[in-house]
Amino acid sequence: GESVGLHLPTLSVQEGDNSIINCAYSNSASDYFIWYKQESGKGPQFIIDIRSNMDKRQGQRVTVLLNKTVKHLSLQIAATQPGDSAVYFCAENRPLRALTFGSGTRLQVQP
């Protein structure tokens, strides 16, 4: 029921450490994946994307890894900063559908 989803998984890290946020996606036919960051009171913001013909993509301080065999996506943030504190969502693009989002992970960065 809805009460199950109220407790958002939380990852707590020390400032300067690396963070890894994981996500399992549902549809083996999904061909495009995005990580979004959502700060309190704001809409989700794009971080990085990856297409299904890739298994790794790097951006500035962020890396996304895609394992299609086990339908798993991860976001790695290097040298985590207080400004990285937010809720992070993975999203998959199902064929003929719109982006489908996971339930999110809260990242808390301790100074």
Added chain:
Amino acid sequence: DVKVTQSSRYLVKRTGEKVFLECVQDMDHENMFWYRQDPGLGLRLIYFSYDVKMKEKGDIPEGYSVSREKKERFSLILESASTNQTSMYLCASSLNVNTEAFFGQGTRLTVV
């Protein structure tokens, strides 16, 4: 920069009222979306549109309808608001399939 603008940040409506949530994007995007966001449940797709006057049901369309008369504008309609529609509503747009979606700031709707 892409801008997706939702007409209201906060709305309070009474049960049974007809509610319109408006969304406008300024980048000539083909696709527009409406999601609702509830604590711990992520974003759930209500409706989307890939062209003017076209619409597709998302995962939770019950109790909602949409209208897309112009490319830049996508409206979400609650025909008869109910308390279980109290939520954060997020509009998004994307250029085409398999490109990032840009989100508005959201409308927090409370139905009393």
